[in-house]
Amino acid sequence: MSDYWTTMASLVGMLAFCQTILQLVFPPELRLALIHLLTRMRHVFSSHTYFDITEIDGVNTNELYNAVSLYLSSSVTVNGAVSAASNNTRLSLTRVPNSSSVTFGLSNNDRITDVFNGVTVLWEHVVVQRQVQSFSWRPMPEEKRGFTLQISKRDKALVLDSYLDHIVGKAEEIRRRNEERLLYTNSRGVSLDSRTHPWDSVRFKHPSTFETLAMDPERKKRIMEDLREFANGQGFYQKTGRAWKRGYLLYGPPGTGKSSLIAAMANYLGYDIYDLELTEVQNNSELRKLLMKTSSKSIIVIEDIDCSISLTKREKVNKKKSNGCYDPNLTNGSGLMDEPGSSVTLSGLLNFTDGLWSCCGSERIFVFTTNHIEKLDSALMRSGRMDMHIHMGFCRFQALKILLKNYLRMEEEEDVDGAVLKEMEECVEEAEITPADVSEVLIRNRSDAEKAVRELLCVLKERVVKRRKSGGVKKKKDEDGEEEQEKRALDSPNGNREFFGFEDEKDGNEVEEK
Numbered sequence: 001m002s003d004y005w006t007t008m009a010s011l012v013g014m015l016a017f018c019q020t021i022l023q024l025v026f027p028p029e030l031r032l033a034l035i036h037l038l039t040r041m042r043h044v045f046s047s048h049t050y051f052d053i054t055e056i057d058g059v060n061t062n063e064l065y066n067a068v069s070l071y072l073s074s075s076v077t078v079n080g081a082v083s084a085a086s087n088n089t090r091l092s093l094t095r096v097p098n099s100s101s102v103t104f105g106l107s108n109n110d111r112i113t114d115v116f117n118g119v120t121v122l123w124e125h126v127v128v129q130r131q132v133q134s135f136s137w138r139p140m141p142e143e144k145r146g147f148t149l150q151i152s153k154r155d156k157a158l159v160l161d162s163y164l165d166h167i168v169g170k171a172e173e174i175r176r177r178n179e180e181r182l183l184y185t186n187s188r189g190v191s192l193d194s195r196t197h198p199w200d201s202v203r204f205k206h207p208s209t210f211e212t213l214a215m216d217p218e219r220k221k222r223i224m225e226d227l228r229e230f231a232n233g234q235g236f237y238q239k240t241g242r243a244w245k246r247g248y249l250l251y252g253p254p255g256t257g258k259s260s261l262i263a264a265m266a267n268y269l270g271y272d273i274y275d276l277e278l279t280e281v282q283n284n285s286e287l288r289k290l291l292m293k294t295s296s297k298s299i300i301v302i303e304d305i306d307c308s309i310s311l312t313k314r315e316k317v318n319k320k321k322s323n324g325c326y327d328p329n330l331t332n333g334s335g336l337m338d339e340p341g342s343s344v345t346l347s348g349l350l351n352f353t354d355g356l357w358s359c360c361g362s363e364r365i366f367v368f369t370t371n372h373i374e375k376l377d378s379a380l381m382r383s384g385r386m387d388m389h390i391h392m393g394f395c396r397f398q399a400l401k402i403l404l405k406n407y408l409r410m411e412e413e414e415d416v417d418g419a420v421l422k423e424m425e426e427c428v429e430e431a432e433i434t435p436a437d438v439s440e441v442l443i444r445n446r447s448d449a450e451k452a453v454r455e456l457l458c459v460l461k462e463r464v465v466k467r468r469k470s471g472g473v474k475k476k477k478d479e480d481g482e483e484e485q486e487k488r489a490l491d492s493p494n495g496n497r498e499f500f501g502f503e504d505e506k507d508g509n510e511v512e513e514k
């Protein structure tokens with residue numbers, strides 16, 4: 001048996017040699033025909049299977065070629081590539097503007113190996129000159145490029161089953177990571193017929209990331225895990241029959257980082273943002289059209305949802321108007337009552353987040369923000385509506401340290417006086433200062449870190465004194481009581497809410513999953 005394979009190998013070697021000689025001696029047309037013939041014979045006798053992926057398929061661009069090119073250039077590191085490639089392989093190195101990573105491309109007719117599920121495959125980049133072109137409306141490139149994938153015949157099924165899917169998936173991920181994200185917004189009066197796009201977009205270059213976000217590290221980690229699980233959860237959502245959506249409600253005073261968190265989420269997942277200006281939307285049907293024209297892998301944001309009158313405490317209004325009686329004209333499919341004549345209603349919105357329309361499009365995150373959670377309609381707060389409630393609160397010590405590090409490049413151990421830091425720790429919570437206010441002090445003094453820290457400590461102490469004078473501590477207790485009541489009210493419809501152990505922490509950021 002081994003003799004057979006030795007003979008075959010030498011035959012294949014001979015054929016390859018003939019091919020090279022042919023390239024040198026014969027005129028192009030004859031050469032091409034003979035090369036085809038010899039390639040076919042080589043493939044018949046070889047223990048390998050070959051797949052050709054050409055750049056142009058007929059007159060269309062072959063998406064798979066681009067995907068392979070991206071996959072090979074980015075998912076194998078240069079070091080890996082160099083060690084995997086044969087010694088003679090020449091790699092062309094590239095660094096995209098503003099990128100910190102170096103990518104490589106295969107030079108003409110060079111080869112590289114890749115390992116997938118324990119199987120080694122060989123990729124060859126084949127570039128040949130195109131023969132003289134006849135007239136064409138769509139001129140072809142002068143070179144004919146393609147990849148040839150060589151894989152052992154016994155592993156052929158692997159390629160067809162999963163390797164190519166894996167490449168396409170990876171390429172899409174890389175493309176998304178490299179691409180700039182877009183921030184969309186809707187404006188009034190834009191025609192919503194089927195041909196026009198109702199969203200205006202600009203490049204989204206917000207620098208906020210989870211690293212720069214001043215937030216308790218544990219809670220930050222939990223949000224990041226939740227987002228990652230969502231993004232990788234296609235199988236889960238399919239299996240459980242749920243629409244692939246997730247809702248977050250961010251609440252807390254102004255300047256505590258709600259918008260910054262949204263930007264960090266978008267940067268973390270590589271999603272686009274649709275900033276939905278509800279006051280510009282005329283009615284539910286327009287809202288539906290707008291939402292239908294959002295792409296997947298996006299975050300749909302409604303900021304300050306409490307400022308849209310018809311979305312808050314509608315029952316009260318309705319009860320007053322209808323004298324508490326059921327009025328069929330005011331109800332809708334979801335059983336919620338809508339204010340007559342109102343522009344957009346909560347039920348219209350919820351129909352998209354968790355009603356029948358929620359299955360339109362997939363992999364979408366809804367984020368609502370509010371400064372006044374107590375004003376929100378209980379229908380929005382009910383279990384299952386918003387999957388996670390995140391309280392963005394006043395700055396606590398952990399968050400303060402992140403801000404010091406971000407703005408002054410101060411690491412606590414080395415750069416900040418231990419005693420000062422301790423004083424800050426003691427008064428930061430009582431001072432009830434927002435991260436935005438802390439940032440303000442730090443930016444003002446960013447050229448002199450020591451001065452910045454001193455001034456910040458002064459500001460914190462002043463606030464504490466002021467609060468004590470105005471009975472702030474008592475007031476805070478009352479507020480805590482109110483918040484506790486509010487939580488109990490939210491808990492009452494069904495007792496299946498799962499807290500994440502921050503019930504007794506009234507400030508700082510709380511994460512609560514529904």
Ligand SMILES: Nc1ncnc2c1ncn2[C@@H]1O[C@H](COP(=O)(O)OP(=O)(O)OP(=O)(O)O)[C@@H](O)[C@H]1O
Nearest residue numbers: 212213214253254255256257258259260435436439
């Ligand atoms: N948690 C935070 N981490 C880092 N920076 C923050 C944080 N909170 C606020 N900031 C800073 O304060 C500024 C205002 O924050 P941001 O707009 O995110 O607050 P917000 O909660 O959305 O406020 P509003 O309720 O008024 O919309 C930001 O530009 C950011 O620099």
Ligand SMILES: [Mg+2]
Nearest residue numbers: 258259260303
């Ligand atoms: Mg905001």
